[in-house]
C-alpha cells in the first residue's frame with residue numbers, strides 16, 4: 541500500500557523539478573533592470589492615479605526627490621511595485637532617465653521605457 545501511494549508522488553516531484561529547471565533557464569534570457577537606489581532621496585508626495593484609464597485610481601504613486609532635484613517615482617498596486625521611474629535633471633541621456641516595468645508580476649523589472657513613452661498597468665495586476 542505504501543509503495544503504491546508513494547510512487548505517483550515521486551513521479552510528480554521529478555516532473556516538477558524538470559519544469560523548474562526549464563523556467564530558470566528562460567529567466568536567464570530575460571533582461572532585468574535594477575530599481576533606482578533611494579539613497580539620498582526623500583519622500584515628497586504620494587497620490588493615487590488611474591494608470592489604465594478606467595476611472596478607478598488603482599495605482600499608488602510615491603515621488604521622491606534628492607537635493608539636486610532628481611526624482612524617483614514608484615508605481616504600486618496593493619504594495620506590489622510594478623514600475624519605477626528615474627528622472628535626473630543634469631543628464632538628459634536615456635540611461636539616466638527611464639521607466640522600468642515588471643510586466644508579469646514576478647518582481648523582476650524586465651521592460652524599460654523612455655520617460656515620454658506610454659506604458660500601462662501590467663495585466664497580472666488588473667482585476
Ligand SMILES: [Ca+2]
Nearest residue numbers: 590592594596
Ligand atoms: Ca484605473
Ligand SMILES: [Ca+2]
Nearest residue numbers: 642643644648
Ligand atoms: Ca517581470
